[in-house]
Amino acid sequence: MLLERILRFFIVLIMAIVGGTLFELAVPTANAYFTAPLWHEEIAVLGLSPAGLLCILCGTALGGMIGYPLAPFVTGWLRRLSLWVEAQLGKMPTRDVIAGAMGLFIGLIIARLLGDAFFTIPIVGDYIPIVFSIVLGYLGVHIMVRKQQELAEVFDFIPRFFRDMPRVREARVAPQAPAAVRDGQTDRQYKLLDTSVIIDGRIADICETGFLEGTLLIPVFVLEELQHIADSADSLKRVRGRRGLDILQKIRKESRMKVEITEADFEEIAEVDSKLLQLAQEVGGKIITNDFNLNKVAQLRGVSVLNINALSNAVKPVAIPGDLMTVQIVRPGKEHGQGLAYLDDGTMIVVDGGYRCMNEVVSVEVTSALQTAAGRMIFAKLTR
The missing domain is CATH 2.40.50.140 (Nucleic acid-binding proteins)
Known part of the structure; x- marks a missing residue:
């Protein structure tokens, strides 16, 4: 309520200023001193004649009178606009909002620099910066929201490059294990995803809640199996495979967890589930699945399993x-x-x-x- 009163006050004030300005332009001012009584001379010191000052006062009063009944309509429109903007921002992920704000900031800076270069052009020079601000501001928001993942990887490349330099020779010789395992670090709390749980899709919502900790480790052979399913001639399998790839993309972009892709593979093992169990044993990680048979085999081999079906039953x-x-x-x-x-x-x-x-x-x-x-x-x- 207080904010609405403040907005109404400023709307009336702005209308009063606009009215005074318009009436000042409508009546020519007297810039020269003229013979008048003392109070006329005091007014003339301001650079205005008594008629000009009277017109400005009348215009100010008229603008305020127009702005007073107009203020409720303007504040109501601003309220609806703010609610609409808040609703639209609420639908967007927080990282998209931050990326859009950064893109808008960068776009406006570039527009300002380019606008100064075209400011001296006659006639259109005053309007070119406005056009640049609109176009480059929109492009900045659009590019940052769409390319935020790629840009984040670009800026993250430099520290990763210097961090991974001592391991380049070892990576070329034995690229089968993740970097943390090659360094003897097994405290990364790796969670390995199998094909069935990726296609299921619920893992993306679970990751978004923040209940899982550690790093999601996705082997290349799981990605290859998803790609093989997505390229299947069977329409049902094709839809399942594409859904799995979409779920992985959603996890990478919207999840709070860190996602790593490992090149680890075991060519002597044919089955994907067996490869996944072997990798889990090497990295000391846990397998997330909803496959009943894989759950039983993993228990026999001493590999920890997180079954999302059991989780779903537990929270019912x-x-x-x-x-x-x-x-x-x-x-x-x-x-x-x-x-x-x-x-x-x-x-x-x-x-x-x-x-x-x-x-x-x-x-x-x-x-x-x-x-x-x-x-x-x-x-x-x-x-x-």
Whole structure:
């Protein structure tokens, strides 16, 4: 409320100044001294005649009178504009906002330097800097937002170059392991992603929450498998492969975790999962997967596994017998008279007697819950 009053005051003040300026231009001023009473001479010291001063005062008062009723409309428009800008910025990642601001700053600086060079051109010289500011400001924002990852890698190249120089000879001889492992550093908390968990897509949201720590290590042989799936003649496999590549790109751009690509490969091992297990043993990392069989094999080989299916089941809401729920019966169950409903997280609810309420929203009471390897099942009965 206070800010709105301040804005209204400045709007009235600006309108008053504009009105006084326009009336000053409309009435020629008296710059020469003239014979007048003493109070006329005092006014003439300001460089204005009494008529000119009176016109300026009238214009100021008229501008203020116009600005007072106009101020609420202007403040309302500014409020809506600020809400729209805030909503648009809220949809953008923070790094995009920072990159856009930096691009705008750099573009305006370049526009200023170029504008000074064209300022002396007659007629159009006053307008060229404005055009440069608009065009270069937009280009700066656009380029920085689109190319922020590449620019970050360019500026990060110099410290990495000097840091990795002592390891150039070793990297040429044995490029199979990540740099931290070659230096004897195994405390990087590597997390290795397999193909199935990348295609699943939930790993990107998990990384964004910040629950995972360490470095995501993505082997080249996993990327090659994704590329092979994306190039498959089967349309379903092709879509899955492209989705996996898009998920990796999303993780690199939007995730808070550091992502490394390793050239490590084991040519004597044919299966990708076996290569992944071997690499995890060498770097002392953990495998993130949703593959049930890979989970079991990794446990037998002593490799730590983070199963996102287990994580998903762990964070699902607990259903206690006696709890009331409102669900929609969407399909019949296996047993006679049963109906099936689903929660937002995909948990299946088996409703006894729900078949007669097909496609209806009903209130049910939880009778029991069953945890299986595939997920959680809830059994309930109608309350009416």
